[in-house]
Amino acid sequence: MKIIDVKTFVVGNEWKNWVFVKLYTDEGITGLGEVTGGLQTKPHEAAVHEMKPLFIGKDPRNIGEIYDSMKKGLFLGYSIAMSGIEQACWDILGKSLDVPVWQLLGGKMRPRIRAYANGWYRGPRDPGFFAEAALKVVAKGYTALKFDPFGHAYRFLDREEEKLSLAIVRAVRDAVGDNVDLLIEAHDRFSVSTAVKIGHALAEFNPMFFETPVMSTDIAATIEVARRIPIPVASGERSTSLREIAELVESKAVSIAQPEVLLIGGISMMMKAAAIAEAHESYIAPHNAQSPLCTLVNAHIGAAVPNLLIQECFDDTNTEWTKEILANTAVVKDGYIEIPDTPGLGTDLIEERIVKYPYGDQNFLRLFESGWESRRK
CATH class of the missing domain: 3.30.390.10 (Enolase-like, N-terminal domain)
Incomplete structure (x- = not known):
C-alpha cells in the first residue's frame, strides 16, 4: 500500500x-x-x-x-x-x-471516558448569565464544566475585575451545586504573583484544577504557582516536545498534564506523553479545542491510556451544523464519551456539506480583546 x-x-x-x-x-x-x-x-x-x-x-x-x-x-x-x-x-x-484505532493502541482501559464541557458560556460576562448557561449544560448530563471568568485580563487583575471574576465562579458553583466539578481556565493570563493570589481565592470553590494560570511555556513559573496555591494546577497544552511534558510532571508539583494531540505530535506522541506522566504518578487531561474529529481522536487515545483523568469536549456547545460535517462524531451520554467501535478513527468528511462553511478571516478567538466570550463577529 x-x-x-x-x-x-x-x-x-x-x-x-x-x-x-x-x-x-x-x-x-x-x-x-x-x-x-x-x-x-x-x-x-x-x-x-x-x-x-x-x-x-x-x-x-x-x-x-x-x-x-x-x-x-x-x-x-x-x-x-x-x-x-x-x-x-x-x-x-x-x-x-x-x-478501531484504540485496539491498535492496546485495547480498552475503560468502557467510556468522562468528559467536561467547554465553550458553553458564549454571552455576556455576567454572573447570572454564567449560572443559567451552566445549568443548561448540566441538564445535558455533564458533570464537569470548564470556563474562563477573567475577561481580557493580561498579567494583572484590578480590584473590580477580580471581584467580578470570583462572582462568576461563585454563581456557577451555587447554581450547579457541589457534585459538579468546576475547572477554571486562565489561558496563560497571569503573572506568578497574580496567579498565586487568584489560586488562593479560588480554593473556596473547590475546583478540579486551575488551568494554565501563567504562561504555560514557562515551566518554572507554572511549577512555582503550583507549589504556592492549595488547588491543583494543570498545564502542558502548548508543549511541542515530550521533554517539556517530562519537565512539567517530574517536578511533582504539577500532576495533571494537558498535551494537545495537534501540538505534541499526533497519536503516537500522545501515548508517549501519557506514559511519561504515568512514570511520575501523574494524569493526563488532553487539551481539545478543535473540531469534532479531534474529539474522536482523543476518544481512541483515552480508551487506551491508563492514566486519563478527564477529556475536554466542545462538541455539544458548538453550533449545531458542526456535527453535520462528519459521517460520525463522538457521542456524549450522561457526561461520558462513548468509545467508537468502527474501524480506524471511525468517521469521514461529508465534502458536499463543508462547502457551505468556507474560510473566514474573522474566525479567530482573540482572548485578550474585550467581549471575546461572546464569540460573535
Missing part, C-alpha cells in the same frame, strides 16, 4: 477555521486527520502540501517511519501538519485491519 495523494479542507467555524487533511492510497483506503492551528489557518494547510515529498509514495501503515521522515525532513523540527498526517495514517491502518 502506498500514499498517492493528499488533499486539505478548510471549514470556517465562527471562532476557529478548522483544517482537515485526507490521505489517499493506491488500494482505495483513505485516512483523515486534523491540522487546525487556532490563530493561524493557511500556514498549516500549506505545510501539508509542502511536506508531500516526505510521505507521498510511502506505506501509511509504517507510521513511525513516516513521522521520522517528516521530523528529519524539517531538520528535527515540528509542524502541526505532521500530527494531522500521522492521524490519517492511523486511520488507514485501522481501516486496513478492520479494527
Whole structure:
C-alpha cells in the first residue's frame, strides 16, 4: 500500500477555521486527520502540501517511519501538519485491519471516558448569565464544566475585575451545586504573583484544577504557582516536545498534564506523553479545542491510556451544523464519551456539506480583546 495523494479542507467555524487533511492510497483506503492551528489557518494547510515529498509514495501503515521522515525532513523540527498526517495514517491502518484505532493502541482501559464541557458560556460576562448557561449544560448530563471568568485580563487583575471574576465562579458553583466539578481556565493570563493570589481565592470553590494560570511555556513559573496555591494546577497544552511534558510532571508539583494531540505530535506522541506522566504518578487531561474529529481522536487515545483523568469536549456547545460535517462524531451520554467501535478513527468528511462553511478571516478567538466570550463577529 502506498500514499498517492493528499488533499486539505478548510471549514470556517465562527471562532476557529478548522483544517482537515485526507490521505489517499493506491488500494482505495483513505485516512483523515486534523491540522487546525487556532490563530493561524493557511500556514498549516500549506505545510501539508509542502511536506508531500516526505510521505507521498510511502506505506501509511509504517507510521513511525513516516513521522521520522517528516521530523528529519524539517531538520528535527515540528509542524502541526505532521500530527494531522500521522492521524490519517492511523486511520488507514485501522481501516486496513478492520479494527478501531484504540485496539491498535492496546485495547480498552475503560468502557467510556468522562468528559467536561467547554465553550458553553458564549454571552455576556455576567454572573447570572454564567449560572443559567451552566445549568443548561448540566441538564445535558455533564458533570464537569470548564470556563474562563477573567475577561481580557493580561498579567494583572484590578480590584473590580477580580471581584467580578470570583462572582462568576461563585454563581456557577451555587447554581450547579457541589457534585459538579468546576475547572477554571486562565489561558496563560497571569503573572506568578497574580496567579498565586487568584489560586488562593479560588480554593473556596473547590475546583478540579486551575488551568494554565501563567504562561504555560514557562515551566518554572507554572511549577512555582503550583507549589504556592492549595488547588491543583494543570498545564502542558502548548508543549511541542515530550521533554517539556517530562519537565512539567517530574517536578511533582504539577500532576495533571494537558498535551494537545495537534501540538505534541499526533497519536503516537500522545501515548508517549501519557506514559511519561504515568512514570511520575501523574494524569493526563488532553487539551481539545478543535473540531469534532479531534474529539474522536482523543476518544481512541483515552480508551487506551491508563492514566486519563478527564477529556475536554466542545462538541455539544458548538453550533449545531458542526456535527453535520462528519459521517460520525463522538457521542456524549450522561457526561461520558462513548468509545467508537468502527474501524480506524471511525468517521469521514461529508465534502458536499463543508462547502457551505468556507474560510473566514474573522474566525479567530482573540482572548485578550474585550467581549471575546461572546464569540460573535
